[in-house]
Amino acid sequence: MAPPERRRRSTQRDIAQRAGVSQATVSLVISGGAASAQIAEPTRRAVLAAAEELGYAANVAARSLKGGRNRLLGLYTFESVFPTDQRDFYYPFLLGVEEETARQGYDLLLFCSDGSASGTARAERSIYAGGTNRLKIADGCVLLGRNVRREELSALVREDFPFVFVGRREVDDGELSYVAADYVSATAGLVAELARLGHRRILYLRAPEDSEPTRDREEGYRRGLAEAGLGADEALIRSLADPADLTVERLKGWIDGLGITALLVEPTEDDRLTGALATMTGTERVRFPEDCSLALLGDPPSWTPESRNWTRFSLPRAQMAGEAVRVLIELLDEEAPAPRHLTVPCVFVPGDSVGPVPAGGGRPGA
Amino acid sequence: MAPPERRRRSTQRDIAQRAGVSQATVSLVISGGAASAQIAEPTRRAVLAAAEELGYAANVAARSLKGGRNRLLGLYTFESVFPTDQRDFYYPFLLGVEEETARQGYDLLLFCSDGSASGTARAERSIYAGGTNRLKIADGCVLLGRNVRREELSALVREDFPFVFVGRREVDDGELSYVAADYVSATAGLVAELARLGHRRILYLRAPEDSEPTRDREEGYRRGLAEAGLGADEALIRSLADPADLTVERLKGWIDGLGITALLVEPTEDDRLTGALATMTGTERVRFPEDCSLALLGDPPSWTPESRNWTRFSLPRAQMAGEAVRVLIELLDEEAPAPRHLTVPCVFVPGDSVGPVPAGGGRPGA
DNA sequence: ACTCCCAGTTAATACGTATTAGCAAGTGCC
DNA sequence: GGCACTTGCTAATACGTATTAACTGGGAGT
Numbered sequence: 085m086a087p088p089e090r091r092r093r094s095t096q097r098d099i100a101q102r103a104g105v106s107q108a109t110v111s112l113v114i115s116g117g118a119a120s121a122q123i124a125e126p127t128r129r130a131v132l133a134a135a136e137e138l139g140y141a142a143n144v145a146a147r148s149l150k151g152g153r154n155r156l157l158g159l160y161t162f163e164s165v166f167p168t169d170q171r172d173f174y175y176p177f178l179l180g181v182e183e184e185t186a187r188q189g190y191d192l193l194l195f196c197s198d199g200s201a202s203g204t205a206r207a208e209r210s211i212y213a214g215g216t217n218r219l220k221i222a223d224g225c226v227l228l229g230r231n232v233r234r235e236e237l238s239a240l241v242r243e244d245f246p247f248v249f250v251g252r253r254e255v256d257d258g259e260l261s262y263v264a265a266d267y268v269s270a271t272a273g274l275v276a277e278l279a280r281l282g283h284r285r286i287l288y289l290r291a292p293e294d295s296e297p298t299r300d301r302e303e304g305y306r307r308g309l310a311e312a313g314l315g316a317d318e319a320l321i322r323s324l325a326d327p328a329d330l331t332v333e334r335l336k337g338w339i340d341g342l343g344i345t346a347l348l349v350e351p352t353e354d355d356r357l358t359g360a361l362a363t364m365t366g367t368e369r370v371r372f373p374e375d376c377s378l379a380l381l382g383d384p385p386s387w388t389p390e391s392r393n394w395t396r397f398s399l400p401r402a403q404m405a406g407e408a409v410r411v412l413i414e415l416l417d418e419e420a421p422a423p424r425h426l427t428v429p430c431v432f433v434p435g436d437s438v439g440p441v442p443a444g445g446g447r448p449g450a
Numbered sequence: 451m452a453p454p455e456r457r458r459r460s461t462q463r464d465i466a467q468r469a470g471v472s473q474a475t476v477s478l479v480i481s482g483g484a485a486s487a488q489i490a491e492p493t494r495r496a497v498l499a500a501a502e503e504l505g506y507a508a509n510v511a512a513r514s515l516k517g518g519r520n521r522l523l524g525l526y527t528f529e530s531v532f533p534t535d536q537r538d539f540y541y542p543f544l545l546g547v548e549e550e551t552a553r554q555g556y557d558l559l560l561f562c563s564d565g566s567a568s569g570t571a572r573a574e575r576s577i578y579a580g581g582t583n584r585l586k587i588a589d590g591c592v593l594l595g596r597n598v599r600r601e602e603l604s605a606l607v608r609e610d611f612p613f614v615f616v617g618r619r620e621v622d623d624g625e626l627s628y629v630a631a632d633y634v635s636a637t638a639g640l641v642a643e644l645a646r647l648g649h650r651r652i653l654y655l656r657a658p659e660d661s662e663p664t665r666d667r668e669e670g671y672r673r674g675l676a677e678a679g680l681g682a683d684e685a686l687i688r689s690l691a692d693p694a695d696l697t698v699e700r701l702k703g704w705i706d707g708l709g710i711t712a713l714l715v716e717p718t719e720d721d722r723l724t725g726a727l728a729t730m731t732g733t734e735r736v737r738f739p740e741d742c743s744l745a746l747l748g749d750p751p752s753w754t755p756e757s758r759n760w761t762r763f764s765l766p767r768a769q770m771a772g773e774a775v776r777v778l779i780e781l782l783d784e785e786a787p788a789p790r791h792l793t794v795p796c797v798f799v800p801g802d803s804v805g806p807v808p809a810g811g812g813r814p815g816a
Numbered sequence: 817a818c819t820c821c822c823a824g825t826t827a828a829t830a831c832g833t834a835t836t837a838g839c840a841a842g843t844g845c846c
Numbered sequence: 847g848g849c850a851c852t853t854g855c856t857a858a859t860a861c862g863t864a865t866t867a868a869c870t871g872g873g874a875g876t
Contacts, residue, residue: 093609095832106856111834124854139605144584146832148511149861154587155563156510165548175541186530186562191584193559196552197521218557220459220507221520243505461862472826477864490824512862515831 094138103134114142157185157412158222160195162209162229172386177250180405181226188413193222211236219245224412226250226405230353246415248408252296259423261415263408267300267381268307270397270430274348274379275308282441283346283377284314287338291350292323301350301381320344327357332369339376345441346377351384358384358391365392373439395435404428460504469500480508514587523551523778524588526561528575528595538752543616546771547592554779559588577602585611590778592616592771596719612787614778616770618662625789627781629774633666633747634673636763636796640714640745641674648807649712649743650680653704657716658689667716667747686710693723698735705742711807712743717750724750724757731758739805761801770794
C-alpha cells in the first residue's frame with residue numbers, strides 16, 4: 085500500500101522483492117506470452133497485485149534494447165518543411181504516415197533537425213550530417229522529397245538500411261523500395277479525356293529537369309496519344325526555364341503557330357507556375373477553356389479556396405504515405421527483403437479548365 | 451572497407467575491435483562530452499574513422515536505458531489526431547513544436563501508437579497503456595490535449611520526467627510546467643470591448659466541466675466586469691449540458707427575460723456548438739449583432755471558409771507550442787529544474803458578430 | 817632510486833528486461 | 847527405492863551504452 089517511491093520508477097526487481105519471487109518470474113508474468121503458462125496461479129496473482137500496488141510500468145528502453153528494435157519508424161524529408169507553401173504539400177503525407185504508423189503500433193520519429201549542430205538555417209538537408217546516418221535510430225524510415233540527394237540514397241541502399249521512398253526513385257547502386265503515384269496512367273488518362281473532347285494537338289509543357297516523375301508523365305503523354313490514335317509531334321513537347329515565361333503572348337503564339345487547342349502543364353514545386361497561370365487568367369486576354377483547354381499534371385503546390393479549380397489529377401498523398409509505411413513494416417519483418425515497388429492510381433479532378441475544341445480551333449492538317 | 455554485416459547494426463564493440471581499443475574508449479570518443487578531452491588525438495581519429503566505416507549509429511534504447519540523451523523530444527497528444535475536426539486543432543501545435551524542435555537541433559518523436567497492441571481504435575489514449583511508459587525514450591516531452599488523464603500526469607510528475615504541458619494544468623502531487631494561453635486577460639478584454647460598446651448585461655455561457663481553461667475564462671469574465679464597473683450577476687453565468695440546447699428560443703428567453711445584450715460563448719472541442727450557432731444564424735429569427743452581440747472565448751474547433759467570422763480571441767497555437775519546446779529544453783539543461791509556468795497573450799479577432807447595444811435593448815434596472 | 821603524478825586507457829559495472837538452461841520438489845511407474 | 851518425467855520456479859546471461867575506479871608507462875621532482 086506504500087505509495088511508489090518518488091523519483092524512481094518501480095522495476096521488475098521491486099515487484100519481485102515485494103511478491104517474494106525472482107525478477108525472472110515477474111518478467112514471465114508481466115510479458116504474458118507463451119512461457120507464462122507455466123507459472124502457478126497464486127504466484128501470478130501475487131505478482132500482478134504487487135505490480136499494481138507499485139504502479140509498475142515497463143521500461144521501453146530496456147525492452148527495446150533486449151529486442152533489438154525500438155518500434156520507431158522515421159520520416160525524413162529532403163526539403164525543409166517550414167516554408168508555408170511546402171506545408172500543404174507535406175501535411176497529407178505526414179497524416180498518412182502517422183495514421184498508418186499508429187495503426188501498426190509504432191511511433192513516429194520526425195527528422196526535423198538540420199543535422200548541422202544548431203541554429204544555422206540550411207537549404208540542403210543531409211542524412212549523413214555529422215558523419216553518421218542519423219536515420220538509424222529508427223528501425224526503418226520513410227523518405228520524402230523532390231530534391232533528393234542521389235548519393236545519400238545510394239549510401240542508404242548500400243548500407244542495407246530499411247527504407248521506403250514515397251515517389252518513384254532509382255539509383256545506380258541497386259534497387260530501392262518505393263511507393264509511387266501512377267503518373268503514366270494518370271497523364272494518359274488526361275490525354276484520352278482531351279482526345280474524347282476532340283482535341284488533336286495537345287501541348288505538353290514539361291519541367292526542364294529530367295526526374296522520374298517527369299519521365300513518367302512524358303511516357304504517359306506519349307502513350308495517351310498513341311492510344312487515341314494520334315501521332316506524337318516533338319514540337320509539342322516544351323519546357324520553360326522559368327515558369328514566369330509562361331505568358332499570354334507565348335500561349336497565343338502556341339495556339340496560332342502550333343495550332344494547339346489544349347495544354348498539359350506539369351506544376352512546379354513552388355507557387356510560381358500556378359501564379360503565372362493565375363496572372364494569365366486575370367488578364368482576360370486568354371480564357372480557359374474557351375480559348376484553350378488546360379489541365380495540370382498533378383496538384384498545384386498550395387491550394388487556397390479562391391484559387392481556380394483547374395482540371396487535373398491529384399495524388400492520393402495520404403494513401404501513398406500509408407502504403408509506404410505498410411511496405412516498410414513488411415521489409416522490417418523479413419529476413420532478407422527484396423526491394424518493393426508499389427504504384428497507386430491518381431485521382432482525376434474534373435475542374436473547369438477543360439472543354440471542347442474552340443470553334444475555329446485546331447489547325448486542319450499537321 | 452568491408453561492408454557492415456547484414457541486418458545487424460554495428461555497435462561500439464565493433465568499432466572498438468576494428469580500431470584496436472576498448473569499448474569504453476569508443477564511448478568516450480563518440481559521446482564527445484567533457485571526459486572525451488583526455489583521449490589522445492590519434493586514438494580519437496582512429497575511432498571516428500572506424501565508426502564512419504562501419505556506419506555506426508548509437509542505439510537509442512541503450513542510451514536512454516543508461517540515462518543518456520538522444521536529442522529527441524517527444525510530442526504526446528491525449529486525443530487521437532485523426533478525426534478531421536481534430537486535425538485543424540492539432541496541426542498548428544505540431545508545426546510550432548516541429549519548427550522549434552528543429553531550430554534547437556533536436557528531432558521530434560510523435561507518440562502516435564495507441565499503446566494498445568494493434569488496430570483497435572480507442573477514444574481514450576493513455577501514456578501508460580500496455581503497462582509501459584513510452585515517453586521515456588525521448589529526452590523530454592511536450593504534452594497536449596483537452597481530455598487529460600490526471601492520474602497519468604501525476605505519475606509523470608512523480609517520476610520526475612521532464613515534460614511541458616501546452617495549456618494550464620494542475621495536479622495534486624506537485625507542480626508541472628506548462629505554457630498556457632492567457633484566457634483571463636483575453637476574456638476580460640472581450641468584456642471590456644463589449645462594455646465600451648455600451649453592453650451592460652453580458653451572459654457568459656461556460657462549459658459544464660470545471661477544467662482550468664474554463665476557470666480562467668470565468669475569472670476573466672469577472673475581472674472584466676469589475677474593471678468596467680459592472681457587478682457580476684450570477685444568473686448570467688450559464689452552462690448547457692448539450693450544445694444543441696443553444697436554440698433560438700432559449701436565446702430569446704435570455705434576451706427578454708434576463709435583459710442581456712451580449713453573449714460570451716466558450717466553444718466546445720467538437721463542432722457541435724459552432725454548429726448550433728450556425729443553425730441559429732440560418733434561421734434569421736435572431737441576428738448577430740443586430741439582436742445580440744456574440745463573441746467566442748477561443749477558436750472554433752474547425753474553420754472552413756464559409757463559416758462565419760465570429761468575433762473572438764484566438765490562441766497563438768504555434769507560438770505556444772514553440773515556447774513549450776523552449777521551456778522543455780531549459781528544463782533539460784538544468785540540474786534540478788523548478789516547474790515553469792509561461793503565459794502567452796491571445797489574439798483578438800474583431801470579426802463581425804459584435805456591435806453596439808440594440809435600440810430597445812438592455813433592461814433598465816437589474 | 818624512490819615516490820608521485822599525470823595523461824591515456826581499460827576493466828568493471830549498472831541500467832531493466834527477456835530468455836534459456838537448469839535446479840528442486842513432486843508424481844507416477846516399474 | 848530408483849528412475850524418468852513434469853511442474854514451478856530461479857540463476858545467469860545478453861542486449862548496447864555511459865561512467866567510474868583502477869591500472870599502466872613514463873616523466874618530473876626530491
